[in-house]
Amino acid sequence: MIIVKISHGLGNQLFQYALGRYLSIKNKTDLFLDTSFYTTINKSETPRTYSLDNFKIIGKLSSAAEMLNIGIPNVSNTTFVEKLKRKLLRMSERTKPLRDRKFIIEPYFQFCPEIFEINDNCYLSGNWQSEKYFKKIEDVLRKELTLKNIPTFLTKEWLQKTATCNSISIHIRRGDYIQKTNTNKIHGTCEAEYYENAVKLISKTINKPEFFIFSDDIDWAKKNLRINYPIHLVSDNEILDYEELIIMSNCKHNITANSSFSWWGAWLNNNRNKITIAPKKWFQVEEIDTKDLIPSSWIRI
Secondary structure (H helix, E strand, O other): OEEEEOOOOHHHHHHHHHHHHHHHHHOOOOEEEEOHHHHOOOOOOOOOOOOHHHEOOOOEEOOHHHHHHOOOOOOOOOOHHHHHHHHHHHHHHOOOOHHHOOEEEOOOOOOOHHHHHOOOOEEEEOOOOOHHHOHHHHHHHHHHOOEOOOOOHHHHHHHHHHHOOEEEEEEEOOOHHHHOHHHHHHHOOOOHHHHHHHHHHHHOOOOOEEEEEEEOOHHHHHHHOOOOOOEEEOOOOOOOHHHHHHHHHHOOEEEOOOOHHHHHHHHOOOOOOOOEEEOOOOOOOOOOOOOOOOOOOOEEO
16 A cells, blocks of 8 residues: 555645656555544644645545555554554665665656656655656646535535636745744735736737735735736635635636645646646745756746
């Protein structure tokens, strides 16, 4: 079996699932998802919920039995002794070639091709943020990452609106990027100038564009965005994150934030002629190599 640790927000969950799904197909084995991250309380983390089960994914939730079966102590509700075992296991695993490890921690941010050499029965922990990990099963993922249940009436209305005009999504990520000091130091935010430049660039090509705004800070968007085209404020407490993602992907073109959520909103867009604009500066920390993060067809400004 392949067991993948699922953690953080929906964008990260999708990256984690996509790599696990590819490896399960490649190795002709079962995929298990460890969601214990969502059962523990960590005050330093932004509160998140497991959302993958709202899509037509192929994967089973793992239990202690599956992890023990491949030599990984149970990671949920761990006692001190179990935590110590995990630490020792990680230390011993680091001396082995990646393909021989049972417990694999993402070694660095950029694409790691050695991950394709691993065999059956392993546990993966990381974010794995590159389409290079799953490009070969793109068609499979596009079918699976569709809503499992009928969308709400409000979501249907937005899907109709985005389908009947030259719709362009704009995602603005603030929230914990602003509120949490450590998160802000790593990520930073895309300012109004970035979005205005993106709008100018894309409107040179798209006739009669209409912009659909997605944000965890709609008030900031209202006060700071200067767009001389029709705009629609989509984000609403009644629309859940996974439905918002689908509405975003239904837009004909996309302007992303430095966020894995809008990365997936753009990637799942099935318009073959789509224009996707993403920020050049994805992190405040310049040492993080993002060369494999953005697909080559996207425009970075």
